Amino acid sequence: SGTGRYVRMYGTQRATAYGYSLWEFQVYGTGGDPITPPPLPSDPANPPRLVWSDDFDGAAGGKPDPSKWRADPGTGPNNELEYYTDHRNASLDGSGHLVMEARKEVTAGSSCPRDPLSGSTTCQYTSARMNTGATFQFTYGRVEARVKVPKGNGLWPAFWMMGADFLTGRPWPYNGEVDIMEVLGKDVKTSYSTVHAPAYNGGGGIGSPYTLPGSADFSDDFHTWAADWNSRGITFSLDGRTVLSLDKDQVEQTRGPWIFDHPHYMILNLAVGGDWPGPTDASTPFPSRMLVDYVRVYQ
Structure with missing residues (x-):
C-alpha cells in the first residue's frame, strides 16, 4: 500500500x-x-551534572526511600536459592549506608522449590533486591555506586541496569542488560562488568573480569564502580580506573546488534546461590551484608 x-x-x-x-x-x-x-537522546554534558542520587542518610533501621527504590520480592533467576523479601532484608544503618542482608531462614513462596516429600514450596534463604523501575528510568549518563561486598561461598552481590521495556513485556535479553558490578563471594579478588543482548548473553555476554591493585580483597573495603554510557558505547571503571570499554560500532561489526540506546533502570541485589556462584556451604557466613554508600547518576 x-x-x-x-x-x-x-x-x-x-x-x-x-x-x-x-x-x-x-x-x-x-x-x-x-x-x-x-533521534537518539542527547549524550551527557561534559562534565555531566548530577540528576539523581541516594546517599542513604536516615535513622538506623529505616527503610529505603520509596520515592527512589521499590522492593522486588520473589525468587531470583539462574537457579538461585534466595527469596527476596519486601524490604525486610534492606535497611539503613544510621551511618549513611544501605544494608542488604542475606539470611539463612526458611520462607514460603510460590516460586520457591517444591519439597518432594512434603510438597510445600520453601526457600532456605532470604535476601534483598530493589530497583528504580517505577521511579527513575533514563538513557545515557554516568551511573555510579560505592559498595562493600560480602565474602562467602554462594554469595553474589550486583549493581546493574535493565532495559525498561522489560517492565512492559519485552523478554530478556531483547530488552538489554548492563551489569556494572558483579562479584562472586567465593572469589572476592575478582569483579566483572558485562552486557547482555540477543546476540551475546549469559555465558556469551561481552565483558571482562578485573582485579584490584595487588590482588586485594574486594570485601575488605568500599569501592566505586561506574559506567559512562552514551551513544557511542559504555566505559566501565573501578575507583576511577577504566576496566572495560565497549565501542558500539565495533560490537555491531564483530558480535551483533547493540540494543542499549533506550531507557534503563537500576537494580541492587544480593543473590544466594545459582548457576554461576554455586551453592553455599558450612563456611558461608549468615547473615551476610552488602553495604551501599551511595548511588548516583550524572547526565
Whole structure:
C-alpha cells in the first residue's frame, strides 16, 4: 500500500547453513511522505551534572526511600536459592549506608522449590533486591555506586541496569542488560562488568573480569564502580580506573546488534546461590551484608 523509505533489519547468524534468524524489523516512512527515524537522546554534558542520587542518610533501621527504590520480592533467576523479601532484608544503618542482608531462614513462596516429600514450596534463604523501575528510568549518563561486598561461598552481590521495556513485556535479553558490578563471594579478588543482548548473553555476554591493585580483597573495603554510557558505547571503571570499554560500532561489526540506546533502570541485589556462584556451604557466613554508600547518576 506504500513505499518503504527506511528499513532496518537485525538478524542473528545461525550455527547451521540456514543463514540468519530475524529478531527485529523496523520500517520508517511507509506511504508517500518519508518519516525521519526517531533521534537518539542527547549524550551527557561534559562534565555531566548530577540528576539523581541516594546517599542513604536516615535513622538506623529505616527503610529505603520509596520515592527512589521499590522492593522486588520473589525468587531470583539462574537457579538461585534466595527469596527476596519486601524490604525486610534492606535497611539503613544510621551511618549513611544501605544494608542488604542475606539470611539463612526458611520462607514460603510460590516460586520457591517444591519439597518432594512434603510438597510445600520453601526457600532456605532470604535476601534483598530493589530497583528504580517505577521511579527513575533514563538513557545515557554516568551511573555510579560505592559498595562493600560480602565474602562467602554462594554469595553474589550486583549493581546493574535493565532495559525498561522489560517492565512492559519485552523478554530478556531483547530488552538489554548492563551489569556494572558483579562479584562472586567465593572469589572476592575478582569483579566483572558485562552486557547482555540477543546476540551475546549469559555465558556469551561481552565483558571482562578485573582485579584490584595487588590482588586485594574486594570485601575488605568500599569501592566505586561506574559506567559512562552514551551513544557511542559504555566505559566501565573501578575507583576511577577504566576496566572495560565497549565501542558500539565495533560490537555491531564483530558480535551483533547493540540494543542499549533506550531507557534503563537500576537494580541492587544480593543473590544466594545459582548457576554461576554455586551453592553455599558450612563456611558461608549468615547473615551476610552488602553495604551501599551511595548511588548516583550524572547526565
